[in-house]
Amino acid sequence: MQCDYFDAARCRSCTLMGVPYAVQLGDKQRHVVNVLAPVTRGVAWLPAHAGPEAHFRNKAKLVVGGSPGAVTVGILDRGGSGVDLRHCGLYETGLDELVPRVAGLLDALGLEPYDVPTRRGEVKHVLLTHSPDGEAMLRFVLRSQKHVALLRSRLPLLLDVLPEVRVVSVNLQPEHKAITEGDVEIVLTEADVLPMRLGDVVLFLRPNSFFQTNTGVATALYRQARDWVARADPAVVLDLYCGVGGFALQAAAAPGRRNRVVRGVEVAPEAVVSARRSAAALHSSGASGADLAFAVGDATDVMALAGVTDRADAASLVVVNPPRRGIGPALAAWLEASATTHVLYSSCNVESLARDLAAMPTLRAREARLFDMFPQTSHHEVAVLLERADGAGRS
Missing domain, CATH: 3.40.50.150 (Vaccinia Virus protein VP39)
Known part of the structure; x- marks a missing residue:
């Protein structure tokens, strides 16, 4: 590769x-x-x-960096600045096309990325899971509830731009620590599970469920x-x-x-x-x-x-x-x-x-x-x- x-x-x-x-x-x-x-x-x-x-990962765990309207999705460098990796070749078919559109949505909504060096901002991570049936789960990891009302009000737009997304949730992680998720999960959509079909067995993944990558x-x-x-x-x-x-x-x-x-x-x-x-x-x-x-x-x-x-x-x-x-x-x-x-x-x-x-x-x-x-x-x-x-x- x-x-x-x-x-x-x-x-x-x-x-x-x-x-x-x-x-x-x-x-x-x-x-x-x-x-x-x-x-x-x-x-x-x-x-x-x-x-x-290549193209095998069903998950994208993206650190959000940059600035409102010019976000990066990927990782952080040693100084805490965002490194954009939206076209990573590990994402499976479907997810590889979804990640750039999610990045574009973050820009369109004007969401404020969390800045590690200054400890300011709101959006820490975006977590995506993609299923064999082409559906997806989208989770926003936020520092506080500041953007929750905005995301709830823009949910119809989000689902129109990202029609394959079945579940949307917000995870609150208020601490300045190197951990991805917090304990509080707020599901914004009516659907709260992502079906993962494996032959005759279907696993129903909730927002914080573990499944192999x-x-x-x-x-x-x-x-x-x-x-x-x-x-x-x-x-x-x-x-x-x-x-x-x-x-x-x-x-x-x-x-x-x-x-x-x-x-x-x-x-x-x-x-x-x-x-x-x-x-x-x-x-x-x-x-x-x-x-x-x-x-x-x-x-x-x-x-x-x-x-x-x-x-x-x-x-x-x-x-x-x-x-x-x-x-x-x-x-x-x-x-x-x-x-x-x-x-x-x-x-x-x-x-x-x-x-x-x-x-x-x-x-x-x-x-x-x-x-x-x-x-x-x-x-x-x-x-x-x-x-x-x-x-x-x-x-």
Whole structure:
């Protein structure tokens, strides 16, 4: 991939820009295999899954800079001034055309960008998410409510200029800190969710819901998870750190037992609301007969989880998709001592993954696969299927 912004040293976020993509992918594969080698003896590595090296991002997280009527959307330089990257080549088709029009709308509305050096202004970020159906969610991150009334009054104009936008919201982030979002979200449109269609499963994303940046590779990751669930055919599936329910929904739709019990646990209430809506849609479509439910909870609270997998009588599967720090010693110890027969671990940090696998020696890695969510960077996503060694664990 060639990038004018990188060549001009305006943006160096893509640290591997200029390295042939086949080399990038090979280097990532070798890295994850080498780090996991001590804890994955005998594992079968499936071919790495990669999508296109450009035009893959479904999200645009844009720092707003410049001045009213002459905004920049992109990043800030070291001095805090805006660097315009509206034509970044990573945005997927549809989003790449939407970003410049959003920048033009900011100019047309005369919104005041937030100036980091002086700590003045209002608009800090614009966040865009684009769906496979061509719809989009647009979020304005503001310092205060000063522009909320203006945005509400100009909403018809905004939707006329940006007809693909389904959801518009304002997020309030009043603090002068290097954080993107605040706690308060004000939805301006009647619609408050963006449907993300992944085959026969639809995820309903609310404004602050997390979803993978690369829709195509995320779809492949979920497809792999569904295949592993179908092969194990568990009676009970427990999806920890379930977010908006991606893995749990795939487990509910996987071939095998029609009466499978699937439970998702997630600490963020808004994500659970989204997951429950997706579960209702999946059930009404007839794509699943599973007993599927989601609850707000801490995935690392092993006391609250005790006994959940034992209901499966040694025919259960636990999905863990933790943040970069991994699942930690307490949850790893609980899984090691549990009766679950399979664990599906999806990780964005192979170092913490290796530590966690070392803490679960009777859960042996059977298959693993690299999913390249972030071409042009060293970031990676690895999925591993673990299986209880014969005779190990509780009976």
